[in-house]
Amino acid sequence: MKLPDQEEKITPDTFLRGLWEENPVFVMLLGMCPVLAVTNSAINALAMGLATTFVLLCSSSLVSLFRKLIPKQVRIATYIVIIATFVTIVDYSIQAISLDLYNALGAFIQLIVVNCMILGRAEAYASKQRLGATIVNGLGMGVGFTIALLCLGSVREILGAGSLFGFPLFAENFQPWVVMILPPGGFFVLGGWLLLFNGYRQYRERKLMEQQGASARGS
Amino acid sequence: MNQTSASQTQALVAATSSFAMLRTLSLVAGLSGLLVVLAYQITLPLIEENKRIAIERALFKVIPGAVSRRDFIVTAQGIVPADDSSGDGKLIYAGYDEQGRLSGVALEAAAQGYQDVIRLLYSFDPACQCIRGIQVLKMAETPGIGDKIAKDPQFQENFVELDARLNTDASGLANDILMVKHGTRSEPWQIDAISGATISSRAVARMLNDSAQQIVPKIMADLDRLQDAGRGAE
Numbered sequence: 001m002k003l004p005d006q007e008e009k010i011t012p013d014t015f016l017r018g019l020w021e022e023n024p025v026f027v028m029l030l031g032m033c034p035v036l037a038v039t040n041s042a043i044n045a046l047a048m049g050l051a052t053t054f055v056l057l058c059s060s061s062l063v064s065l066f067r068k069l070i071p072k073q074v075r076i077a078t079y080i081v082i083i084a085t086f087v088t089i090v091d092y093s094i095q096a097i098s099l100d101l102y103n104a105l106g107a108f109i110q111l112i113v114v115n116c117m118i119l120g121r122a123e124a125y126a127s128k129q130r131l132g133a134t135i136v137n138g139l140g141m142g143v144g145f146t147i148a149l150l151c152l153g154s155v156r157e158i159l160g161a162g163s164l165f166g167f168p169l170f171a172e173n174f175q176p177w178v179v180m181i182l183p184p185g186g187f188f189v190l191g192g193w194l195l196l197f198n199g200y201r202q203y204r205e206r207k208l209m210e211q212q213g214a215s216a217r218g219s
Numbered sequence: 220m221n222q223t224s225a226s227q228t229q230a231l232v233a234a235t236s237s238f239a240m241l242r243t244l245s246l247v248a249g250l251s252g253l254l255v256v257l258a259y260q261i262t263l264p265l266i267e268e269n270k271r272i273a274i275e276r277a278l279f280k281v282i283p284g285a286v287s288r289r290d291f292i293v294t295a296q297g298i299v300p301a302d303d304s305s306g307d308g309k310l311i312y313a314g315y316d317e318q319g320r321l322s323g324v325a326l327e328a329a330a331q332g333y334q335d336v337i338r339l340l341y342s343f344d345p346a347c348q349c350i351r352g353i354q355v356l357k358m359a360e361t362p363g364i365g366d367k368i369a370k371d372p373q374f375q376e377n378f379v380e381l382d383a384r385l386n387t388d389a390s391g392l393a394n395d396i397l398m399v400k401h402g403t404r405s406e407p408w409q410i411d412a413i414s415g416a417t418i419s420s421r422a423v424a425r426m427l428n429d430s431a432q433q434i435v436p437k438i439m440a441d442l443d444r445l446q447d448a449g450r451g452a453e
Contacts (some may be wrong), residue, residue: 012330027403038363041362042382066243066246066247069239069242069243069246070243071234071236071239071240071243073240074240074243074244077244078243078244078247081244081247081248081251082251084251085250085251085254085255086254088255089254089255089258092258092259092260092261092262092266093262095262095266096262096265096266096269097399098269099266099269099270099273100273106359121419160362160363161363176363178364181362181363182361182362182363182364
C-alpha cells in the first residue's frame with residue numbers, strides 16, 4: 001500500500017482508491033466495530049456509513065487546513081478533539097432527523113470517535129495533503145466504507161429477517177435465518193465478502209501476470 | 220559564551236514549541252466548543268418536537284379510539300391536571316374520543332430486559348378494567364429474538380383485553396399479571412410468552428404488574444375527575 005508523503009495531484013485514482021484498491025473494510029479491515037455491530041439491517045448500515053462519511057470528510061478537511069499549525073507532539077489529541085466535535089454534531093443531527101434511527105444505532109454513533117479509519121485518514125493522509133486532495137480522498141474512503149457496510153447489511157437483513165430496507169421480500173412462510181442478524185452472522189457475512197473480494201483480486205492479478213508473461217514470450 | 224547562547228536558543232525553541240502546542244490546542248478546542256454549542260442550539264427544538272411526536276404517536280396507537288389527550292399527575296393526594304400542579308408524581312395521559320368520553324389512560328412503565336431497560340407505554344381502560352395495548356418506546360433487546368415484544372402479532376394479542384380488575388378493598392389488582400409459558404395461557408390476566416424470548420416477555424409482564432398494582436387503584440378512585448376533564452374540554 002502506498003502512503004504518499006509528498007502532496008499529490010487530484011486524479012480519479014485519489015477518489016477510486018477508497019472504493020477498491022484501499023477499501024477501508026474489505027482491504028484494510030479498519031473500523032470493524034461498527035462494521036460488525038450495526039449492519040443487522042440495510043437502513044442501519046446506510047445511516048452508519050453516511051454518518052461516518054460526514055465525520056471523515058469534515059475532520060479530514062479541518063486537519064488538512066490546520067496541518068501546518070499542528071505540532072507533532074499534540075497531533076493525536078488535536079485529531080481526536082476535531083473528530084469528537086463532528087461526532088457530537090452528527091449525534092444531535094440524527095436525533096433531530098429520526099429518533100427511531102437514533103435508537104436503532106444506539107451507542108455506535110458516539111463510537112465513531114474511535115473509528116480507526118477516521119483517525120488513520122487524519123494521520124496518514126490529511127495531515128500531509130492539501131485540502132482538495134483530502135476532500136476527494138475522504139469522499140472516496142467514505143463511499144467505499146458505506147458500500148461495504150451496505151453489502152453486509154443487505155445480505156444480513158435478507159437472510160436474517162427476509163426483508164430489505166424493511167420491505168418483506170419473501171412469502172409469509174419464509175423462516176428467517178435469525179443467526180444472521182445476531183453478532184455471529186456479522187462474522188459469517190464479513191468472512192464471506194472477504195473471501196469473495198480477495199478471491200476476485202487474486203484472479204485478476206493472475207490474469208494480469210499471465211498476460212504479461214504471454215506478451216513477454218511474444219516479443 | 221557560545222554555550223550559554225546555545226542553551227538560550229534551545230530554551231527559546233522549547234518555549235515557542237510549547238506555546239505553539241498551547242495555541243493549537245486552545246484554537247481547536249475553542250472552535251470545537253463553538254461548533255458543538257451551535258449544533259446543540261439548532262437541533263434542540265427539532266429534537267424536542269421529535270420526542271413529543273413520538274409520545275403522541277404511541278399514545279393514539281395505544282388508546283383505541285382516542286382523538287385528544289390531557290396530561291395528569293398522580294400524586295399522593297390523588298390525580299391532578301399536569302398544568303396546574305407543582306407536585307411531582309407519575310405522569311399519565313388520558314385519551315378522549317370525539318364525544319369527550321374517556322376512552323383510556325396511558326402511562327409509561329419500565330423494567331430491566333435482557334440487555335437494557337425496556338420502556339413502554341400501555342393503556343388502561345377503566346370501562347373494562349383491562350389493559351388495551353402496549354407500545355414499546357425504547358429497548359435494546361436482541362434483534363430477531365427479544366425485540367419481538369414490539370412487533371410479534373401473537374404477543375400483541377395478549378394486550379387486546381388483559382384483565383387488570385381491582386381487588387375487593389381496591390388496594391391493588393385482583394389477580395397479578397403473570398407471564399406463562401408459550402401456548403399455556405388460560406386466564407385473562409396471563410401473558411403468553413414469546414417462545415425463545417422468555418426474559419423479555421417476563422420483563423413486560425413484571426413492569427405491567429408493578430405499574431398497574433400502584434396506579435390502577437388511584438385511577439379508579441379519581442375516575443370522575445378524569446371523565447369530567449373530557450367533558451370540560453368540549
